[in-house]
Amino acid sequence: MASPRIWLAWRVGVFLAALAPLLFWSWVVANNAAGPEPGRYLLLNIGIGALWMLLLTLSLTPLTKLTRWKGFALIRRQLGLWTLAYATLHMLSYALFILGLNWALLGSEIIKRPYIIVGMIALVGLAVLGATSNKWSMKRLGKRWKSLHKFSYAILGLVLLHFFWIVRADMQEWAMYAAIAALIMATRLPPVARTLPKLRYRFSR
Numbered sequence: 001m002a003s004p005r006i007w008l009a010w011r012v013g014v015f016l017a018a019l020a021p022l023l024f025w026s027w028v029v030a031n032n033a034a035g036p037e038p039g040r041y042l043l044l045n046i047g048i049g050a051l052w053m054l055l056l057t058l059s060l061t062p063l064t065k066l067t068r069w070k071g072f073a074l075i076r077r078q079l080g081l082w083t084l085a086y087a088t089l090h091m092l093s094y095a096l097f098i099l100g101l102n103w104a105l106l107g108s109e110i111i112k113r114p115y116i117i118v119g120m121i122a123l124v125g126l127a128v129l130g131a132t133s134n135k136w137s138m139k140r141l142g143k144r145w146k147s148l149h150k151f152s153y154a155i156l157g158l159v160l161l162h163f164f165w166i167v168r169a170d171m172q173e174w175a176m177y178a179a180i181a182a183l184i185m186a187t188r189l190p191p192v193a194r195t196l197p198k199l200r201y202r203f204s205r
């Protein structure tokens, strides 16, 4: 069994790995290497980063079932909070670099780009899950906590819709994320979820 120190190192390693893309993109912008629209560069990259964080977070439960490795479960809350952090930074990049903090523009922007509403609903959902991802909320909500956190599946659907609405020509990138999401969701179907621990048993023999 791994010692508490190794688990701490694992969590710190995951923290640094999740922070690294943000530092890299900031470094690119600071070095004027982000192209003619650095604000848009940050907005789009952080948006994709948020989607990756959400997909990684949702893959941890099936991975735990498949491998029984405690390390995956140990970083679930952290990655969930990273998803929220990335999504918040993505929204802030939009407010700062696209709206220029001119909130009067928001109404006409929403009419022009309705996918923004979908992104906003997804962000509010992530904020609710983030705010209730502590032990106190788990205890207070009891069985309802699990049901509430199942909304993360709906949030994934909303994020894919948000992204789908934006893509006009090249559907390939979107289709790749949709396929990964479908695979992760398929592991939640009761017959598949029941098979995962059996697969582990078969592989370990």
Ligand code: HEM
Residues within 6 Å of the ligand: 043, 044, 045, 047, 048, 050, 051, 054, 087, 090, 091, 094, 098, 116, 118, 119, 120, 121, 122, 123, 126, 159, 162, 163, 166
């Ligand atoms: C208040 C909430 C949000 C706002 C205002 C917002 C706004 C935007 C905007 C303006 C774009 C760029 C569209 C373009 O290419 O013209 C975008 C793209 C994107 N957003 Fe959001 N978004 C929000 C929430 C989210 C959330 C919660 C996620 C994921 C967890 C997300 C993921 C993405 C992705 C993956 C893209 C596509 C990036 C690309 O084309 O490379 N967004 N969003």
